[in-house]
Amino acid sequence: MTEKIGVVGGGIAGVGAAWALHRAGYEVELFEKGSALGGSAKTFRWTVGDGYADSPVLVVAWPQMYYHNYESLLDELGVGIETLPVSYFVQTPEGHFCQDGQTAVQQRFAPEFRRWKKLIAFVTKVNAFFMPKKTHNSLYHFSYFNPMNVIPIYWLARLFGISRAFWDTIFVPIHCATFITTSMRGVPAVILPLLESVVPLEEPTQMGTWRGAPRQVFDRMSAPFADSVHTDHEITAVRRRKNRFIIEDAKGRTYEVDKVVFACDATAVLNTLESPSWLQRLLLGNSQYVDDVDPAFSRFVVHGDTGIFPEKHRQRILSDFNTYSEIDETGALECTFVISAQNPSTKDAGVPMLVTFNSKKAIDQVQARIDLPHPTHVVSLRNMIIMWMIRFLQGKGGMHYCGTFTTPEGGHDLSFMSGLVAAHSIGAPYPFSQDNVNAVEDFKQMQRLMLTRRDRSI
Numbered sequence: 112m113t114e115k116i117g118v119v120g121g122g123i124a125g126v127g128a129a130w131a132l133h134r135a136g137y138e139v140e141l142f143e144k145g146s147a148l149g150g151s152a153k154t155f156r157w158t159v160g161d162g163y164a165d166s167p168v169l170v171v172a173w174p175q176m177y178y179h180n181y182e183s184l185l186d187e188l189g190v191g192i193e194t195l196p197v198s199y200f201v202q203t204p205e206g207h208f209c210q211d212g213q214t215a216v217q218q219r220f221a222p223e224f225r226r227w228k229k230l231i232a233f234v235t236k237v238n239a240f241f242m243p244k245k246t247h248n249s250l251y252h253f254s255y256f257n258p259m260n261v262i263p264i265y266w267l268a269r270l271f272g273i274s275r276a277f278w279d280t281i282f283v284p285i286h287c288a289t290f291i292t293t294s295m296r297g298v299p300a301v302i303l304p305l306l307e308s309v310v311p312l313e314e315p316t317q318m319g320t321w322r323g324a325p326r327q328v329f330d331r332m333s334a335p336f337a338d339s340v341h342t343d344h345e346i347t348a349v350r351r352r353k354n355r356f357i358i359e360d361a362k363g364r365t366y367e368v369d370k371v372v373f374a375c376d377a378t379a380v381l382n383t384l385e386s387p388s389w390l391q392r393l394l395l396g397n398s399q400y401v402d403d404v405d406p407a408f409s410r411f412v413v414h415g416d417t418g419i420f421p422e423k424h425r426q427r428i429l430s431d432f433n434t435y436s437e438i439d440e441t442g443a444l445e446c447t448f449v450i451s452a453q454n455p456s457t458k459d460a461g462v463p464m465l466v467t468f469n470s471k472k473a474i475d476q477v478q479a480r481i482d483l484p485h486p487t488h489v490v491s492l493r494n495m496i497i498m499w500m501i502r503f504l505q506g507k508g509g510m511h512y513c514g515t516f517t518t519p520e521g522g523h524d525l526s527f528m529s530g531l532v533a534a535h536s537i538g539a540p541y542p543f544s545q546d547n548v549n550a551v552e553d554f555k556q557m558q559r560l561m562l563t564r565r566d567r568s569i
C-alpha cells in the first residue's frame with residue numbers, strides 16, 4: 112500500500128519535500144498555516160493604475176553561483192531566471208555610503224576596508240586548511256574542526272583593528288538584509304568568505320531572480336497534488352496512534368498519515384508534539400530565531416512612500432539601488448527593499464514599490480503591514496550545534512525535519528535542499544539529472560550535514 116506522508120509547513124522546504132515525495136509515488140498531505148504556499152517567499156500584488164503587478168517582497172534574489180539545485184528546479188518547472196545588478200545605499204548621520212568609493216564615509220573608513228580585505232584573506236586561508244577539498248562554489252562545505260566555526264566575525268574584525276563604527280555603519284546596514292536582523296555579533300567567521308563573495312561590501316554584485324513572482328514556482332510544484340494542499344491549516348497537534356499519526360489543525364480537523372515531515376519552525380514543531388523526548392525538547396526548544404534576539408525584522412510595511420528617502424538622493428535610490436538602510440542619530444536602523452528598482456516584472460511599472468523593516472518614520476501609501484513571526488533562524492554557533500544534532504532525531508518514530516533550523520544558514524537553496532534530503536530519507540530519489548555534478552555534490556553534502564552516516568545514500 113502507498114505510504115501517506117503529512118508535510119507541515121508550505122515554504123520551499125515543505126513544498127520541496129512534498130513535490131519530491133509525490134513524484135516518487137507517495138501520497139502527500141501538505142498543511143500550511145497561511146492562506147498561500149510560499150512561506151517567506153511571499154508574492155505581493157501591487158495596485159498599478161487600473162491593473163496590478165505581482166512581485167516578490169521578502170525573498171527577492173539569490174547568488175546564482177551557489178544555487179545549483181534551486182536553479183535546476185526552476186529549469187524543470189520552466190520558470191524564467193533573470194540576473195540583476197544588486198547594490199546597497201546606506202544613509203548615516205554623517206553622510207552616505209553606496210559602494211562606489213566616492214563618498215566621505217567610504218574615505219573615512221578606507222584603512223578599515225583594507226583591513227577587512229586582510230581579514231577575509233586570513234579566514235579564507237584557515238577555511239582552506241580545514242575544509243574538505245573544494246571542487247566547486249558550494250554553500251555546503253563544512254568542517255567540524257575549523258576554529259572559524261566558533262570565532263565570531265565581530266571579534267576577529269576587532270582583532271584585525273576594525274572599529275565598532277565600521278561594523279555599525281557599514282557591515283550591519285548592508286548585512287541586515289542578509290541575516291534579517293541587526294544583531295550579528297555572534298555570526299561565526301567561517302562564513303565570511305562566502306558572505307563577501309555573495310555581497311561584497313565595497314562593490315555592487317549580481318544575483319538571480321524570478322522573471323515573474325515566486326508564486327509561480329509554488330503553483331507549478333504543487334499542481335500535481337493540488338487536491339492535497341491544505342492552506343489555512345495551522346497544525347496544532349501531531350499524535351502517534353499505533354503505527355500512524357493523527358495530525359490536527361487549529362479548527363479541529365484531523366488527518367491520518369504514516370509519516371510526518373516537519374517543515375515549519377522549530378517552536379511550532381515542539382508545540383505540536385504530544386510527548387516530546389528530552390532530545391526533541393533540548394534541540395527544538397533551544398533553536399533561536401532572529402526575533403528571539405531582535406524583533407526589528409519580524410514586521411514589515413509594504414508601501415509606495417518615497418518620502419522616506421532623503422530628497423537629495425531620492426531619484427537615484429529609486430532607480431539604482433535594491434536596498435536602502437538608514438541609521439538615525441540614536442543608532443537605530445531602518446531598512447527598505449526597493450522592489451520597483453530590481454524586480455524584472457515590476458521595474459517598468461512606473462510606481463514605487465517599497466518594503467520597509469523596522470520603520471522609524473511615519474509611512475504613507477501603505478498597502479499592507481505584515482507580521483512574520485520566526486522569519487528565519489539566527490546564524491550562530493548555538494544554532495550550528497543544534498543543526499548538527501538534529502540528525503539524531505531524523506526519521507526517529509517516523510518523523511523527519513527540514514527547513515531553516517536544519518540548515519547552516521538561511522537561504523532558499525538550503526531550505527529546498529533540506530526538504531529534498533528529508534524526502535530522500537523517506538524513499539524519494541534525488542529528483543534531478545545526475546549529470547549536474549555540482550548539484551549532486553551539494554545534495555550529498557547536505558545529507559552529510561543532516562543525517563547520520565547510516566542514513567546516507569543517493
Ligand SMILES: Cc1cc2nc3c(=O)[nH]c(=O)nc-3n(C[C@H](O)[C@H](O)[C@H](O)COP(=O)(O)OP(=O)(O)OC[C@H]3O[C@@H](n4cnc5c(N)ncnc54)[C@H](O)[C@@H]3O)c2cc1C
Nearest residue numbers: 120122123124144150151171172346375486514515522523
Ligand atoms: C525577510 C526575509 C528575506 C529573505 N530573503 C532571501 C533571499 O532574498 N534569498 C534567499 O535565498 N533567501 C532569503 N531568505 C531566507 C528564507 O528564509 C529562505 O530562503 C526560505 O524561504 C525558507 O524556507 P522554509 O520553507 O525553510 O521556511 P518558511 O518559508 O519560513 O516556511 C515555513 C512555513 O511553515 C508554516 N508554518 C509554521 N507553523 C505552522 C503550523 N503550525 N502549521 C502549518 N504551517 C506552519 C509557515 O506559515 C511558513 O509558510 C529570506 C528570509 C526572510 C525572512
